[in-house]
Amino acid sequence: MTVSGGPFSGLTNWDLVTDSIDLARQVRSVSRLTGEFTLRSGRTATEYFDKYQFEADPVLLDQLAERLAVLIPEGTEVLAGLEMGGIAVVTALARHAKLPTAFVRKQAKQYGTARLAEGAEVAGRRVLIVEDVVTSGGQVVLSTNDLRKLGAHVDHALCVIDRQEGGSQALAAEGITLRALLTRAELDAAA
Ligand SMILES: O=P(O)(O)OC[C@H]1O[C@H](OP(=O)(O)OP(=O)(O)O)[C@H](O)[C@@H]1O
Numbered sequence: 001m002t003v004s005g006g007p008f009s010g011l012t013n014w015d016l017v018t019d020s021i022d023l024a025r026q027v028r029s030v031s032r033l034t035g036e037f038t039l040r041s042g043r044t045a046t047e048y049f050d051k052y053q054f055e056a057d058p059v060l061l062d063q064l065a066e067r068l069a070v071l072i073p074e075g076t077e078v079l080a081g082l083e084m085g086g087i088a089v090v091t092a093l094a095r096h097a098k099l100p101t102a103f104v105r106k107q108a109k110q111y112g113t114a115r116l117a118e119g120a121e122v123a124g125r126r127v128l129i130v131e132d133v134v135t136s137g138g139q140v141v142l143s144t145n146d147l148r149k150l151g152a153h154v155d156h157a158l159c160v161i162d163r164q165e166g167g168s169q170a171l172a173a174e175g176i177t178l179r180a181l182l183t184r185a186e187l188d189a190a191a
């Protein structure tokens with residue numbers, strides 16, 4: 001049985017599974033660090049995925065974007081990448097998805113256009129949050145609140161890595177469904 005249509009047309013289901021294990025292995029290999037890390041949430045961890053390592057490799061980033069594009073919910077009108085790591089991901093993803101893109105700051109600049117969400121207009125549109133790593137889900141919740149205040153309709157977020165530390169549940173409580181390309185469990189299994 002082969003996939004018909006779309007970017008993976010002609011591949012068997014087995015090809016897709018082995019591709020996705022290979023992708024997990026590559027992401028793990030370039031980005032996984034061990035040591036003592038303080039996370040954005042204030043938690044501490046002994047394992048950290050340095051997203052800038054998979055974002056700095058254009059071939060790997062493009063493979064990730066191709067896979068992420070398949071996970072975009074139907075009806076999405078705008079992709080919104082979160083500063084800073086989410087910006088590279090959303091830019092790569094937009095090339096596959098052909099959707100307008102917004103670049104979302106943590107804080108609006110105090111000069112120039114002084115916009116929090118740069119690029120595509122988000123007001124009144126169905127906006128998909130695009131993130132690199134989700135841990136507690138705190139950053140996605142903060143940025144979703146910002147975007148909703150600007151009039152965006154946000155009900156989904158898409159990330160490269162879900163560390164599976166409660167982020168998905170925290171987002172669900174705010175009416176946001178998280179889709180992840182890779183979970184921590186998949187990265188562990190790819191070791
Ligand atoms: O789910 P959370 O607990 O919120 O943690 C994940 C967030 O933390 C990291 O961002 P960081 O603050 O390191 O920012 P950067 O992308 O600007 O480097 C990561 O890129 C997510 O935005």
Ligand SMILES: O=C(O)c1cc(=O)[nH]c(=O)[nH]1
Binds near residue numbers: 049133134136163
């Ligand atoms: O929670 C975080 O801050 C975090 C975890 C991680 O593995 N990678 C990252 O960039 N941020």
